[in-house]
Amino acid sequence: MARRFVSIVLGLALALAAAVIAFNAWVDPFQHYRKAERFPARFYNAWQRYENPGLAKHWDYDRIVTGSSLMECVIPEDVDRVMGGKTINLSVSAQTAYDAGQLLGAALRTGKPKHIVMNLDYNAFSGAPDRSGFTEPFPRYMYDDALWNDLPYLLGVGTLRKSLEAVLGLKWSRFNTDPERMWYWMEGHQFFAAKAVQGLDPDNLNARFRQPPRTLEGMKASFEANLAPLIEGYPGTRFTFLYAPYAILVWLDFEQRGQLDLTLAFREWVFERTRRYPNVEIFDFHAEPSIVLDLDHFTDIYHYSPRLSQALIQAMHEGRYKLTPEMVRGNNAWLRSVARTKTPRQVIAEALAKPMPESPDGKFFVPPGGFAPPRVN
């Protein structure tokens, strides 16, 4: 009797588990095995670390745009219109260098990407070199081609929920369906100075964003562990790094937390470290006063408008803001000087005093001597 109990309990449990595995493999909600075919593709913002590697493996593209939430709203069509080719946006909220390294590694192994456009966010280099922006264990099994370690994906309840939602047509989870706007979040957001400084504590600018502290050595180690091997391992792929602009308050926050000097040193170090590679270029928008000092471009101190996002692509394509040794030093000097002469209270007061624009959807940006603003659809 006891033996029969064991047989039936184990048999039933394994049979049900096998059914779940088969169902999840058939639906494949995170496109781990194939590009979405049976059901319309769903792009789940909260599951980017699970879904992006599948997109990297199974979608067609020759350029990857990636980075943190700053890059999520870059529209591939806009990039293609300016730069040509076929772009996919594989950005990840709160992306760390480790997240980027794992994702780009999986993508580069496919041989598809010829061009990587990646935002270098200083916060991405904080902590240990294997720190993910995800508090849960990083789903490494989604980043390789091995089948044997896929059980967490195939049997997990997170996958099962998404499979059921796809089959039943439920829209419980948050997701986008437009491949041009997989991770787009800017709808409903307003971009103007008073909004950008909302909720900030001038004595503790980091209180709202809770960014972890960094060390220069830690940042270098993270770069060496996560990005340098890809640059060196794929010399035929062009790596375009950009320092996407922050509002000046971010630099005041760095100064407030004693992170300014090491951040500027890191910028200089990255430039020197990558100079020798012909497949690397860096664009620096951090020291463009007409962006950094004009908070009407922003919805908070980190995130800028879609209009500016498009302008950055255009500017890079035209070779503007490409770093040279003189620029690194000059830009650093400017950032240091501004961060040490302005005060958070002063900047916040000025922002709050600014009238709200009639259309608070971000300002057009024309670089000095610049280009015509890109058309907004």
Add this chain to the structure above:
Amino acid sequence: MLFNSYEFLLVFLPAVILGYFALARLSAWAANAFLAAASVAFYAWWKLDFVWILAASITANYLFGHRLSRDSAAGKNDRAILTLGIVFNLGLLGYFKYADFFIANFNAVTGANASFLRVALPLGISFFTFTQIAYLVDAWKGKAAEYSATNYVLFVTFFPHLLAGPIIHHKEMMPQFADRSLKRVDWENMARGLALFALGLGKKVLIADPLAPWANSGFAHAQSLSFADGWITMLAYTLQLVFDFSGYTDMALGAALMLNIRLPLNFDSPYRSADIQEFWRRWHMTLSRFLRDYVYIPLGGNRGSEARMLVLFVVTFALGGFWHGAAWTYVLWGTLHGVALVVLHFWRKLGHPMPRPLAVLVTFLFVSAALVIFRAPTLDDALAILRSVAGLNGLGLAFTVPEWSWIGRSGVAPAELAQGVLTAAIFAVALVLTFTPRNSNQVAAALDLRMPRTRYAYGFLLALALVFVQNPTEFIYFIF
């Protein structure tokens, strides 16, 4: 390796059970050696680097124990060796677990700026250290003698108890490992062990883990909780902890029983206790036993004056608190339990016993409130939560914590609502189960194996638990 991982559930455990009983047909020693090797592999799976610490601890304690047993058999009282052995164990634990705590306190008191060691804490070190201290004391007293290195390694590393207890005694384990009649598959034990394991896994992944985000979020918002938030936070953690720890222990007991090994009971419906003394007879019972036998009694126990005994209550529990972690909040938590025992002592003297339901309620609330101090990252956060619970910030029923802010709010997204309602339902079920008359050990022991629906129910439970083993929470970027 964790019990609630696929590698353990689908590979390690079946392979060990099959290998153990297959080898036992050839040789009892081979089976024990296999089990010991598998247990070390189980430990090494987590972090290979720390195997040497386990190995060093086992080697030193085996040698100390060997000497103590031999001397004890010869009628020699070798207190110096015992002291050396205990100092070695406490030194190891002190270095890996408490060094930075002592440095931080040294810096705070002296104003010095000594560097932290930042040593990673080897998993299970508190458990395997206490197990071996108990062994040394027993060997010194002549109650335990182990001359086989294989058996000793197995005693310490036996995988079901290695990472999270129960804290076992040599004398209750070794006869079982030596008993050849236990080296054959016993389907009764296999069935009840499997049932207990399934119940434990279910408690862990279907109840404790889903409650964790609520508890975590409540503690993360400690400084801004309303009255309702405070209660939800406190109870969510109280329930999460008991289902997590007792679930894990059930899995340990169940896995061991499948191998015909009976581990000591560690939880016995602790929240149904009517006073704090009963609570400690039902909660982490093997730790209570250790503290009684190896701390409280050697320090004097009930043998001295009443005042001394009461002081010992507090000291023993403060040490018990410190064992849980290197922070003053743990010490305070333990001390509060010691003080509660003192209060109970005087209450009993008054001769006015409470009605049992009221006594259970009072005990439960005390335990829950003390657990806030146990869990909170700082005393300041703990006091903030307790102030909310006590209504000192007002008696408002605002639900402000993101995980349950959907309550009473309109226009909640379906996914958020579904997740919230599901967790609330789990919360309610956990609360009811906590006070139901039979716990998982009793259920597994009384199981009618002949009933078909029982088999299907356990099969379904196991399958459900397997699916929920991998239950990642959504990544919600805190800005958006």
